[in-house]
Every structure is written in structure tokens, then in C-alpha cells.
Amino acid sequence: MSGKEKSWREVSIAGICSKSSLGFFTGDWKTYYPVRDVEKCTKCLTCVMFCPEGAIKWAPEKGDIWFDMSFCKGCGICANECPTKAITMKLPQTEEEGRGK
């Protein structure tokens, strides 16, 4: 726990959100985040079908997939299912790494 967190005397009652709930995403829960090796990826879309959160999208205009990090919970199913082992799960090294928005 960081020292920036408020004491019980400082928080608003009833767990009132200190930040807008529009800024909270399920993607904030993740520990590991997926990294894709574009050389190995065959765009077979297996990961798109397996992602339980629908966080891997097919962008037809680009003819490519992309990861929506706001909703990726870091479960690693995509990495597990990828037939060419193009996806690896990594620990973020900075606050921003693996985050969405």
C-alpha cells in the first residue's frame, strides 16, 4: 500500500468513489499483459475467439488484430491458445505499460 492512500478519517462515507467511475476499467485488474510478436502472428484469429472479455479485436480496415488493454484482465488464455506461440504474457515495468485508455 502506498503512502498516498487516505486514512479512515479522510475517505467519504459509504465507499463513495473518489474518482469518476468512468475512469475505472476491468483492465486495471491485470497483473500480466499480452505482447504479440508480429513476425510469428498468422492472424488466424484464434485468440479473438478465445478471449473471454472480447478484448482482442479484428480491425478489418487494417486487416489486423489489436488488444484493448482497458478490458484485458491478463488471463493469458490468448497466449495459451495461440498456435504459433506469437503471444507472451509479461509483467509491466512501468505504470503505463499494459494499461489501456
Next chain:
Amino acid sequence: MKEQPKQETIPLNGDEAIALAAKQCDVDVVAAYPITPQTIIVEKFSEYVANGEVQTEFVCTESEHSAMTACLAAAVTGARTFTASASAGLALMHEMLFVTSGFRAPVVMAVANRALSAPLNIHGDQSDSMAERDSGWIHIYVENAQEAYDSVIQAFKIAEDTGVSLPVIVGLDGFTISHTLENVTVLGDDAVDQFVGERQLPIVLTHEGKTVPFKLDPENPMTMGPNALPNYYFEFKRQQEEGMRNALKKIQEVNSEYAKLTGRSYGDGLVDNYKLDDAEIAVVVVGSTAGTLKFIVDQMRQEGVKAGVLRLRTFRPFPVEQLRSALKNVKTVAVMDKAMSFGGFGGAVFGEVRNALYDTKEHPTIVNYIFGLGGRDATPRELRKIYDDLLKIDKKGNVETTVHFLGLRE
């Protein structure tokens, strides 16, 4: 001193007295589901609604779980909210009781205390609300219909205090109080309205950095009671405990303020002492049994025995200091529990009282009497036996049995 308002004495049973009090407090929302022995409260109140005597939104729900959920939702919009339940109904509310106190929603609920199944029993004991001891609600237990009426009026003032902001249970013994006709002295509508006043709302800081009244309002949106992870949940719970601590003071304040208005008070609002000042033996009790115990004490006093009664009116927050001070000169104490804590060392009230007195230098000898389960009557003869037992303990200087079952066939 202000002149006392005009009061009127009318025959009411405990349930009717409570319905009248809720009506006079001008509640905005009642969401309830009928269950014996609380039914008359809901019936009477729905009659007020049907007759247009109140401007209350009356919500008939399909279960007690929904009733409490509706009450919570109404209360967080700033509405004054009331409900009533008992026994299995209260048990079905269990989950929502914690949510309501966690939301700091000042709902007032009358509980006509009744036994829990199985075997099925509709009669009075305190197993239902004692099982909700740790749900974060303030617990006030009354002795008679008069106090039931007075306590509901007081409960809104306590619950809605911005430093407290917690829900309140007003417990009345099923049938003994709920269905028994008594002369109840009541205030006029205006006097109650003035005493309770408009609902006050705590001021909170929203995510937009605004300080606004604590209520759901489209103009000032806020999210209440969301997910709090291990890094914040504990802080919110400690804050809730502070509301309980503030309630100790508020209950006493409201009790004396009400005494000025009506001439009626119940001890200091927390503990109601009877002939305790010079007492050597005393009984601690919750609820209507205190009335019979006072009668026994009067008899014993005539015989020269220094006996007393401590009626624990407020069970949550638990009045540790007041209890210690009231019992500081008493040598032997019996604590009565109208509920069983299966497998425990005596009942819940016994445990709390003994715990509170443990740190006092010369704490009394304390024994426990479980009694009245499933509505079994505690007769004057049996209650007298408790005092006789205490005298024996006093004389012998040792306790043979700590936990007793009173009025049970062995």
C-alpha cells in the same frame, strides 16, 4: 422552559403504537412484508396510506430481502424510510442489513422479536435480532408499548444524525409488547414533526471535487458502496464503527431532549437502572421482562434485600462505561438472555456484560440465565428464584453453575 405540548392517552398495542409513531414522523417510504408478530404494524400503516392520512410511498415487496433493498434505495435518495420485520423475515434480510449499514443509510426498522424455526414457533424470544448483532445496526430494545412509541420517534433522530448515519432496529418482545393493549400517551402530529425535524444529510466529497449532501442526485452524481479492495475496505469499516461510537452520545442526547418534551425518559437512553444505587444483587435484562423484575425487586426491598435491575436498553452500541458505573457496587449479578448462542459460553448478552466488567478492579460474580425461548413465560416465581440464587451465591461465596436454563423441564 418551554411549555410541554398537549399529550393524549389512548389504548394501543405495541405494534399500533409503532405504526402511529412512524406515521407522525412523516416517513417518505415504507417497504415491508408482513410476518407475525409484526403484521399489525404493516396492516395499520397500509390503512393510513389507504385513507390518505400519510403522504408515504408504500411498497409491497415479494420478500423481506426485497423490502430491505427497497428501503436502502429509498434512504440513499434522502427519503425518511421505515420498515418492520421479525424472525424468518429478518433472517431473510440478513445480507441487506450489512449493505444498508455499510451504505450508512438511516433506515429505521421495528423488529417484533420472535423465535426462529425449527421447530416452527411464532412466539416471542430475541433470537432473531440477536443473530443480527454484528450487522452494523443500532439495537434499541423496549420494555413496553409506551417505550415502543417513544423509541421509534427517537430512532429517526438518532439514525439521521449526520455524525451517526446508521440504521436502527427497535426491538419489541413479540406478543408480550406487540399484541398487548396498553395505555399509551402520545404526542400530537405537530409536536413529533417539530421534534424529529427534516432529515439532515452528511456532506461528502464527490469524484468531481464537489462537497454535496450525501444522496443520489442527478445534479451531483456519486457512486456509493462500490467495490473496495483490500487497500480501502478496512478504512470504510472503521469509519462505520465511528458512527456507532457517536451514537452512544447521540442516544443519550435524544433521550434527554425527549424527556424535556414529554416528561418521559428511559434511564440515560442506554441503560435503565432500577434501585441499583445501593444494590448488592442485580439482574441485567433486555426487553419486557424488566417490568416483572422491577415488581420482584420491590417485593424484595420490602423484605430488606438490596436488589436491583439493569435494563440494557441499547445493545449496539454497547454501553461499556455506563454498565460499569451502574454495576460498580453490586456484588453478584445475573444476566438474562432470551436467545441461545449454541455452543457458546452462555448467551450473547451475558458474554458482552461479563466482557465489559472484566477490566474493572472489583468486578462482581456474574451468572447467566437463558430463558423464555419460543415465548415461554417467565413467571414472577421463576424470576424471584434468580434473586434467591444470587443471595445463595453471595452467602456461599462460590458459583456452582455459571449458565442456567430458567423455566426448563429437566
